[in-house]
Amino acid sequence: MSTQPRGPVDSSRVPRYAGPATFARLPRLDEVGAADIAVVGVPFDTGVSYRPGARFGGNAIREASRLLRPYNPAQDASPFALAQVADAGDIAANPFNINEAVETIEAAADDLLSTGARLMTLGGDHTIALPLLRSMARKHGPIALLHFDAHLDTWDTYFGAEYTHGTPFRRAVEEGILDTEALSHVGTRGPLYGRQDLTDDEKMGFGIVTSADVMRCGVDEVTDQLRRRVGDRPLYISIDIDVLDPAHAPGTGTPEAGGLTSRELLEILRGLASCNLVSADVVEVAPAYDHAEMTSVAASHTAYELTTIMSRQIAAARGAATGG
Numbered sequence: 412m413s414t415q416p417r418g419p420v421d422s423s424r425v426p427r428y429a430g431p432a433t434f435a436r437l438p439r440l441d442e443v444g445a446a447d448i449a450v451v452g453v454p455f456d457t458g459v460s461y462r463p464g465a466r467f468g469g470n471a472i473r474e475a476s477r478l479l480r481p482y483n484p485a486q487d488a489s490p491f492a493l494a495q496v497a498d499a500g501d502i503a504a505n506p507f508n509i510n511e512a513v514e515t516i517e518a519a520a521d522d523l524l525s526t527g528a529r530l531m532t533l534g535g536d537h538t539i540a541l542p543l544l545r546s547m548a549r550k551h552g553p554i555a556l557l558h559f560d561a562h563l564d565t566w567d568t569y570f571g572a573e574y575t576h577g578t579p580f581r582r583a584v585e586e587g588i589l590d591t592e593a594l595s596h597v598g599t600r601g602p603l604y605g606r607q608d609l610t611d612d613e614k615m616g617f618g619i620v621t622s623a624d625v626m627r628c629g630v631d632e633v634t635d636q637l638r639r640r641v642g643d644r645p646l647y648i649s650i651d652i653d654v655l656d657p658a659h660a661p662g663t664g665t666p667e668a669g670g671l672t673s674r675e676l677l678e679i680l681r682g683l684a685s686c687n688l689v690s691a692d693v694v695e696v697a698p699a700y701d702h703a704e705m706t707s708v709a710a711s712h713t714a715y716e717l718t719t720i721m722s723r724q725i726a727a728a729r730g731a732a733t734g735g
Contacts, residue, residue, distance in 0.1 A: 446496060448497075453502045486684060537560070540579040541582050551645040558595070559648070596618070664697050
């Protein structure tokens with residue numbers, strides 16, 4: 412890999428709407444040979460319980476990301492100059508066999524992590540978080556998790572199925588791959604099946620910051636609370652786009668009223684820049700239900716902020732290693 416990262420296509424020479432839709436118009440992984448951050452799609456939505464279509468989410472996010480620019484003023488960083496970020500294409504998982512798909516995603520994540528890359532994964536439904544977390548734990552040990560979602564996703568089964576988009580974090584706790592001292596849901600809201608849902612969730616070690624908490628306490632207080640909970644542990648951030656209110660993200664499978672604004676989500680993420688973010692995902696974008704790419708644009712900016720955090724940390728670690 413070159414010492415100077417290869418960045419996006421120059422939009423002053425090639426219009427944003429022209430050319431292939433890689434994430435943020437970045438090079439493909441095969442064009443650069445290796446990457447510090449691999450943006451990878453997982454077009455899988457067999458685990459959904461209501462509206463399907465998240466299998467098309469990754470490419471919708473890539474299309475919307477054409478609008479992203481190389482300098483991020485909110486974090487005062489040029490992420491694609493600080494680290495090599497590349498689009499690694501998609502992990503092709505069997506849409507007819509959830510168990511096989513989970514194994515495929517896990518193996519592909521292992522392969523990418525073995526190169527030293529961090530992952531910015533574009534889903535797909537939330538089922539994919541489980542195999543990704545397995546890979547993270549294999550590399551880093553039990554992982555701290557911040558889970559942004561309207562829903563808990565710690566239910567036991569749906570129709571007897573253990574692997575669905577509503578069960579990944581229960582499975583992860585059961586498998587011992589999460590650090591149960593550093594877990595939190597953010598943005599949860601809406602009806603549940605019963606009070607027991609919350610009781611079970613608490614027993615697993617999750618803290619909860621509801622969307623109403625964000626509204627009442629404000630972004631700064633919530634972010635400070637999350638930073639204290641995570642500490643310096645290896646952190647994985649998993650973002651279901653339905654954490655946003657349907658006014659900001661209508662293109663998703665299980666929308667709930669009363670969610671975060673896109674501004675609140677982005678500001679919370681920026682406030683987590685000091686955390687040890689090892690990888691992240693953005694899932695559940697279902698473009699068939701979107702309007703004017705609102706959801707895809709929100710998701711692309713969310714992935715951009717997460718990528719910026721990882722790029723800054725990679726550059727800082729390199730500078731410390733070289734005495735720079």
